[in-house]
Amino acid sequence: MKRIKIPVTLTWLVALFVTPLPFLVILTTTMQTVYAQTPSMPIKLGIVAYAWMLAAVYLASRLRWLDRLIGLPAMYMIHGVLSVLAIAVSFLHQMRLPAEGLAKLSGSASLHLFMLVAIWSLITMAGWLSTRVPVIGKLRRSVERAFRHETNVWLHRLNLVAMALVVVHVHAIGFIYALKPFVLFFDVVTLVVALCVVREKFSRRHRYSGRLEANAQIAPNVRQLTIRVPKLANGWQRGDFAFIRFPMIPGMKELHPFSMVNEPNREGLMRFAIRGDGDFTKALASVPAGTDGTGAQVEVSGPFGRYERFLQEHDPKRPVVVYAGGIGVTPLIPVAMSAARDGRRVRFLYSAKTQQELLYADDLRRWRKATPNCELALRAGRFSDDELSAAKMDDAVYLIAGPSAMLRAIRSMLFRSGVRAGDICYEPFAW
Numbered sequence: 001m002k003r004i005k006i007p008v009t010l011t012w013l014v015a016l017f018v019t020p021l022p023f024l025v026i027l028t029t030t031m032q033t034v035y036a037q038t039p040s041m042p043i044k045l046g047i048v049a050y051a052w053m054l055a056a057v058y059l060a061s062r063l064r065w066l067d068r069l070i071g072l073p074a075m076y077m078i079h080g081v082l083s084v085l086a087i088a089v090s091f092l093h094q095m096r097l098p099a100e101g102l103a104k105l106s107g108s109a110s111l112h113l114f115m116l117v118a119i120w121s122l123i124t125m126a127g128w129l130s131t132r133v134p135v136i137g138k139l140r141r142s143v144e145r146a147f148r149h150e151t152n153v154w155l156h157r158l159n160l161v162a163m164a165l166v167v168v169h170v171h172a173i174g175f176i177y178a179l180k181p182f183v184l185f186f187d188v189v190t191l192v193v194a195l196c197v198v199r200e201k202f203s204r205r206h207r208y209s210g211r212l213e214a215n216a217q218i219a220p221n222v223r224q225l226t227i228r229v230p231k232l233a234n235g236w237q238r239g240d241f242a243f244i245r246f247p248m249i250p251g252m253k254e255l256h257p258f259s260m261v262n263e264p265n266r267e268g269l270m271r272f273a274i275r276g277d278g279d280f281t282k283a284l285a286s287v288p289a290g291t292d293g294t295g296a297q298v299e300v301s302g303p304f305g306r307y308e309r310f311l312q313e314h315d316p317k318r319p320v321v322v323y324a325g326g327i328g329v330t331p332l333i334p335v336a337m338s339a340a341r342d343g344r345r346v347r348f349l350y351s352a353k354t355q356q357e358l359l360y361a362d363d364l365r366r367w368r369k370a371t372p373n374c375e376l377a378l379r380a381g382r383f384s385d386d387e388l389s390a391a392k393m394d395d396a397v398y399l400i401a402g403p404s405a406m407l408r409a410i411r412s413m414l415f416r417s418g419v420r421a422g423d424i425c426y427e428p429f430a431w
Helices: 006-018 021-034 041-059 064-070 072-096 101-124 134-146 149-156 158-171 180-202 279-286 307-312 326-341 361-370 385-390 404-416
Strands: 207-219 222-228 241-245 256-259 269-275 297-304 320-325 346-352 374-380 397-401 424-426
Touching: 006 041, 006 064, 006 072, 021 041, 021 180, 041 072, 041 158, 041 180, 064 072, 064 297, 072 101, 101 134, 101 149, 101 158, 149 158, 158 180, 207 269, 207 279, 222 279, 256 269, 256 326, 269 279, 269 326, 307 326, 307 397, 307 424, 320 326, 320 404, 326 346, 326 361, 326 397, 346 361, 361 374, 385 404, 397 404, 404 424
Parallel strands: 320 346, 320 397, 346 374, 397 424
Antiparallel strands: 207 222, 207 297, 222 269, 241 256, 241 297
16 A cells, blocks of 8 residues: 555546446446347447547646646556557457448547557657667667657647547447437537547647747756746746747747746746757757847746645655756756755755766755755765665655656665655656
């Protein structure tokens, strides 16, 4: 039980079991009324698969209310697993219940499209997989060299076309279409989810316009962007991240997530430290900046994040231990500094490959000198396992950010030491 996060577990249970339940109940009741029989297992499999895919599409729309509860990375993980499960169950449904005519054509087309997008997404978007399986990681890097990130995003959106084909498939099955109460429920739920996705994806409700005021290299292959977004003045929490794009620059029009390194402020100035890993981030060096209105137009979506909310959910007297690695330090700096100001004891361990890659090291040293209730350890290279373990404190909560392998190693170490999952917060960007 110590490794279980209750909100995440409840979300999994709702997605897996609660979501398909009303579909199955209404289908069974209606079939018993119209045909005096219960639906066969292949029909139930098809309905379960559709309900799971519907939930996956809904989760992919970046629900801010759920992000603050379980975090966007957890939502994307559930989205991915639900999609794969739905495809597997759909395959069983098709194998055990052959169709004819338009029902067969639309059903087969949707399944093949889902499978194609799933395979592509597992290679190009599932960082949790590519960081664990070297062959897939190598394949991902090859694909990224050949295709821009925008291409991957648009291919992923073919899932919506596949969903539309499923709707056609269901309506083309005569004995199902005759079940009017079920079809009405099916259509209404589908329409509601579609409207929610459109609202979250394309409305301006959580999208804000800004200007790039500064664009400077602060370390090898790392740039700091300063973006002024007036409508986000004091509008985010410490440790948050946001999606940004440059709508007027070709090749940079798709949203990408990055963490803010500074605290909320009245000016709406957001600072991002960004490493040049992909086509979007490598192109940042050429994006014009300026304080006189000449800076590039930026669109910001968000904010998202769990770090500050996580600390708010725990006793403010509990100490905080921070494990940061590489570029992962960016969200943890404002969170740790705020926690120390609030009187918490803070122990901050930060490592990077080289001395030059220790971002904001001077700022951290000045903070340590001025803050008696914090401890700071900076390391060019890795901390040893003993050093990481020795950093634990009684009744502490833990914040982690850094490379995927580091996250997994430190989390495993904490679990072995008896730390509960609910006392650990991390937000991997490798979804």
